[in-house]
Amino acid sequence: MEYEVVIGLEVHVELATNSKIFCSCSAKYGAEQNEHVCPACCGMPGMLPIVNKKVVDLGMTAGMMLNCHINRTTTFDKKNYYYPDLPGAYQTTQLFAPICVNGRVDIETSKGKKSVRIKQIHMEEDAGKLVHDDWRDLTMVDYNRTSVPLVEIVSQPDLSSAEEVVAYLERLRSLLRFAKVSDCRWEQGSMRCDVNLSVREKGSDKLGVRTEMKNMNSLAAITRAIEYETARHIDAIVNKTEELVQETRRWDDEKGKSFAMRTKETAGDYRYFPDPNVMPVVIDDVWYDRIKATLPEFPEIKKQRYMEELGLGDFDASSLVESRAFCDVFEEAYAECGLAKDVANWILKDCANLLNKKQMTADMLAIDGRALGKLIKLVADEKVGRANAKFILAEIFEGATDPEKIAEEKGFIVSNDTGLIEKVVAEIVAADPKSVADYKGGKEKAFMALFGKCMRELRGNCNPQVLRELLLKEIEKA
């Protein structure tokens, strides 16, 4: 008998907003405990939630990127449960009229192409963080994340291997980051995933017993968890090692095993009902069209355009479309200078280096693309040397917009004055007869030393080819 695994995912993504979903507290990650709280998100009585418009914008954007139908009237509901990570004893979420339904995500794996159906996307608030203190035998509560806006993306059970799950999650991440819906950082919890899994006889249309693993936060752990659970289910079915029950399990990545969580008898009894304090959101055509107009090109379409129209190679084009910020800067700079290959190099090498030094990610590149384009043009026109151009790039990182002005102020404009170069070359050669003799004796390195001295004296402001020729001529004379 052959078996197949059936997997559906619930992916939680924190939205890229400044403030929380129902109050004006900051949604920024990484603050001190309970720095971003107010009476509303602390669940104080009498506080009224007011929906953050940007949350609806981003919910719609997510839906459009995933080919969903957008519900033009969308409402919020209360999911009741008693646990101190949500101080009001309920989570405000969407059950009856979620913002998006019936979408589709296309993926590609070693087995070919496949469409994964999206059941729905709903907007909701995140929960707070609990820190258990064993020593003092109590639980400490931090409400910074409480009410941070999320969308939950619920797929149909269309996935049938860990490889497909990874392809699906990577695709989701790429699309959502491209549309600036979320930064989707697994390590910060802004993207996480519940895995629903069951096993059945191959070809059967009846689903097996389903188990759920919640809050998975890395692709590697998800892969291992799926492989382990699949094997456990098959073993249970074939060898009757245990009786499978529908339950939530905890994945312990260090032990490489899943464990049954103590089942709460009342789990799942959330007594959902419409939240009368949050008024319905009605999306008219103007609003819908405004969001539609902001959608980015899909990354693979951009990549193809970069290759076919702008002549970039596969590697450069693929690397650029990893990050929407890279693409934005690339397109601005290209429009300014028209040198696609150079712009790609400057972004993927020099900008990436600077980001690295500042411990920033690609998505955090926020420089003036036109300034980068102007700088690249100055280098291409041999008005500024490459080494000096790197200094100017650092200034552009700090917000500078006029590279030519910086070049003039710093004395970085390449001199076409061969008289000046000849003068410097003559002085350097006269002052260092040893290097000249070494070079004539066959030491290639000695030439580079002389060349470097000249370049330094000229502060990098000369065409290296011209300097090279003049220096060789001077050495011959010496």
Add this chain to the structure above:
Amino acid sequence: MQDLLDTLEKVNQLALTQDEKASVQAYFERVAQDLPSFAEVDTQNVTPMVYVMPLSNVLREDESSQPFTRDDLQKGAPEAEDGYWEVPRLIE
């Protein structure tokens, strides 16, 4: 009725005394008596009313501000230390 009460007690994390249980049960039974009369009303074509006010799109711009300090908010807390609220230990 007893089952319903037990469930509600559990999901709301309450521990009612026998006297409280009896009084809540009496109240619930009174409500239950009235329910059949609601069922007589024809609600076939009536949309359930959720919102009292005919309002939609009560929205705010995405601007953040922090008008309350942590200390303000924790003044009334039974237990708070080092910026955290503290609650009885929970096991999952």
